[in-house]
Amino acid sequence: MSTDNKVINESGIEIKTLYTAEDIEQSGGIDQSRSGEAPFTRGIHAEMYRKRPFTMRQYTGFANAAETNERFLYLIANGQTGLNVAFDLATQCGYDSDAPEAFGEVGRVGMAVDTLKDFEIAFDGIDLEKITVSLTVNGTAAILIAMYLAIAEKRGYDLAKLRGTAQNDILKEFIGRGTWIFPVEPSVKLVADTIEYCAENVPKYSPVSVCGYHIRESGATPAEEMGYAFCIAKAYTDRALERGMDIDSFAGRLSYNFNIFGNLFEQVAKFRAGRRHWARIILDQYGAKDPKSGWLRMIAGGGGFGLTIEQPENNIMRGAYYALVGALSGAQTMALCCYDEAYTIPTPKAQRLSLRTMQLLTEEIGLADTVDPLGGSYYVETLTNEMEDKIVEAMDWVESQGGIIKAVSEGVIQAKVSEHAFQRQKDLESGAYRKVGVNCYVDESNEQPDVELHPYDEDGDRLQREALQQVRSDRNQAEVDLCLETLRSDAQAGRNVMNALVSAVKAYASVGEMTSVLIDVYGHYDEPIRF
Amino acid sequence: MTTKKIKVLIAKPGLDGHDVGAKVVVRAMMEAGFETIYSGLRRTPEAITQQARDEGVDVIGLSILSGSHKPLCEKMRQLSIQGGLEDKLWIVGGNIPEDDRQYLQQLGFLGVFPTEARLNNIIEFIREHAS
Numbered sequence: 001m002s003t004d005n006k007v008i009n010e011s012g013i014e015i016k017t018l019y020t021a022e023d024i025e026q027s028g029g030i031d032q033s034r035s036g037e038a039p040f041t042r043g044i045h046a047e048m049y050r051k052r053p054f055t056m057r058q059y060t061g062f063a064n065a066a067e068t069n070e071r072f073l074y075l076i077a078n079g080q081t082g083l084n085v086a087f088d089l090a091t092q093c094g095y096d097s098d099a100p101e102a103f104g105e106v107g108r109v110g111m112a113v114d115t116l117k118d119f120e121i122a123f124d125g126i127d128l129e130k131i132t133v134s135l136t137v138n139g140t141a142a143i144l145i146a147m148y149l150a151i152a153e154k155r156g157y158d159l160a161k162l163r164g165t166a167q168n169d170i171l172k173e174f175i176g177r178g179t180w181i182f183p184v185e186p187s188v189k190l191v192a193d194t195i196e197y198c199a200e201n202v203p204k205y206s207p208v209s210v211c212g213y214h215i216r217e218s219g220a221t222p223a224e225e226m227g228y229a230f231c232i233a234k235a236y237t238d239r240a241l242e243r244g245m246d247i248d249s250f251a252g253r254l255s256y257n258f259n260i261f262g263n264l265f266e267q268v269a270k271f272r273a274g275r276r277h278w279a280r281i282i283l284d285q286y287g288a289k290d291p292k293s294g295w296l297r298m299i300a301g302g303g304g305f306g307l308t309i310e311q312p313e314n315n316i317m318r319g320a321y322y323a324l325v326g327a328l329s330g331a332q333t334m335a336l337c338c339y340d341e342a343y344t345i346p347t348p349k350a351q352r353l354s355l356r357t358m359q360l361l362t363e364e365i366g367l368a369d370t371v372d373p374l375g376g377s378y379y380v381e382t383l384t385n386e387m388e389d390k391i392v393e394a395m396d397w398v399e400s401q402g403g404i405i406k407a408v409s410e411g412v413i414q415a416k417v418s419e420h421a422f423q424r425q426k427d428l429e430s431g432a433y434r435k436v437g438v439n440c441y442v443d444e445s446n447e448q449p450d451v452e453l454h455p456y457d458e459d460g461d462r463l464q465r466e467a468l469q470q471v472r473s474d475r476n477q478a479e480v481d482l483c484l485e486t487l488r489s490d491a492q493a494g495r496n497v498m499n500a501l502v503s504a505v506k507a508y509a510s511v512g513e514m515t516s517v518l519i520d521v522y523g524h525y526d527e528p529i530r531f
Numbered sequence: 532m533t534t535k536k537i538k539v540l541i542a543k544p545g546l547d548g549h550d551v552g553a554k555v556v557v558r559a560m561m562e563a564g565f566e567t568i569y570s571g572l573r574r575t576p577e578a579i580t581q582q583a584r585d586e587g588v589d590v591i592g593l594s595i596l597s598g599s600h601k602p603l604c605e606k607m608r609q610l611s612i613q614g615g616l617e618d619k620l621w622i623v624g625g626n627i628p629e630d631d632r633q634y635l636q637q638l639g640f641l642g643v644f645p646t647e648a649r650l651n652n653i654i655e656f657i658r659e660h661a662s
């Protein structure tokens with residue numbers, strides 16, 4: 001964004017016309033460590049993409065388990081190397097498909113999951129030891145992780161070897177996207193339960209993916225995105241440590257999800273600075289001994305806010321530039337929003353295009369040839385140092401508000417992010433924030449975009465409810481009741497509820513039933529409305 | 532002529548948690564001088580109808596980005612007629628495909644604002660139709 005002749009990036013750093021070695025020195029110098037060496041500015045692995053290119057993991061899931069399974073198999077056949085599961089809102093908010101609250105939402109924005117039966121269908125024919133699965137769910141994450149572990153166990157996989165990720169970052173849900181269920185404190189307690197349980201039973205599983213992504217979508221700057229995400233990750237870390245866990249037993253399994261839309265150099269510097277700062281937090285502040293504990297492992301992707309309804313084909317090019325950001329930044333995993341995503345659930349063709357965009361980078365364009373190709377650039381190194389300062393500034397602000405849990409509980413951080421979003425919209429409308437096809441190079445012909453809408457299956461809702469009824473009549477109700485009672489007593493006693501959840505899902509208790517028990521004990525979140 | 536402040540309720544029905552747009556619209560309406568109430572997330576159509584009646588609002592604006600605008604708007608209109616709110620100005624915004632806009636207008640949502648709508652247009656529309 002430029003004011004007069006000044007160029008100021010979104011994080012608030014003034015950009016000079018020319019950078020020299022002097023700028024690097026004045027901003028703090030170059031981190032001389034190699035990739036794979038703390039503090040990992042250049043990459044968490046020594047060889048990065050030379051050894052293994054980023055995992056390509058498009059976000060997928062719709063209607064019911066059978067259709068989702070079909071799309072998974074399609075993507076795997078096209079060379080996708082990870083699965084990223086989308087759930088419908090009823091599943092994400094803890095309602096069964098036949099609950100009145102689920103009205104109109106079943107299978108709408110992702111796969112409907114009521115019981116373990118749905119998981120059995122969705123992952124049929126997919127080798128969970130070969131492909132890693134990411135469960136994009138938060139409020140009910142503990143339940144869905146339990147389902148994933150249950151299905152792995154039933155198929156005879158060795159849990160010690162099982163990999164995968166759950167989003168499970170509830171604090172960011174209070175800031176953006178809003179699929180919270182319980183009040184803030186018990187919500188964080190549940191996250192700590194999953195961290196503790198996984199460290200003990202599924203050591204290679206990443207139980208949390210802390211999301212700067214949604215905070216950025218909600219209006220935060222790139223520096224705030226990373227700073228707030230670190231505050232959130234520290235809150236989960238503190239809870240795990242309070243249980244007497246050793247930092248090195250879980251910190252290496254914490255992962256991140258960051259956004260890639262915006263100015264290319266600002267994003268690359270954000271990731272380099274973020275990698276360095278997170279390593280300092282974990283290794284220096286928390287005193288972790290294992291360097292791997294300080295790895296900022298991340299999925300970088302999406303870019304949803306950067307995409308536009310206007311001239312949707314432009315989103316294909318935006319996606320390509322965003323993918324370039326991800327690859328230049330050393331992301332371990334990448335997922336791109338599809339060009340039609342502003343309109344609809346992506347078609348198979350749109351998903352394949354996103355996949356090909358990422359494959360082009362490694363196969364044709366040379367992004368997998370060497371580590372951190374922008375390292376040493378006067379501009380990027382200076383900006384990396386300056387972005388780290390901005391990240392620290394964002395974290396200090398949260399501390400000045402009494403810490404992340406207080407700031408979220410009181411709605412202070414939501415109000416700040418929302419104010420940014422309002423300003424961003426005003427800048428978009430005034431033309432100060434440039435968007436091609438929106439406020440410049442606007443197409444006056446009013447040509448309707450050629451986007452094929454994914455139809456909503458009206459009948460799918462009924463079929464899902466019937467399938468749930470069938471499971472309810474087939475299962476051993478006495479066993480379900482017993483499992484739910486154990487869940488209740490464990491929750492009431494403040495114990496880790498994961499064992500009880502795993503038993504309950506194996507007995508085919510439903511997402512809604514388990515959530516109801518937890519709401520009875522923990523209560524329901526009361527959203528602070530603050531402007 | 533006495534100028535009474537236009538009173539608006541911006542509400543989020545259903546389970547959709549995307550509230551960036553709704554909050555931006557609330558801020559714009561506050562700045563435009565409307566008395567503006569925000570429902571918060573995940574309100575049932577019944578709760579929204581009740582709040583609209585209790586607060587005596589002139590305008591009810593729904594924000595829906597999950598794609599469930601058709602069933603939710605149908606239900607809201609049905610309740611609004613039962614609740615004697617059908618003469619209020621009803622508007623809806625969100626991820627609404629071109630093909631559904633006319634249908635929602637026929638249902639009684641006079642203003643239908645897709646995500647690319649401009650704040651000024653929404654404000655102007657309310658000024659024109661709510662007084």
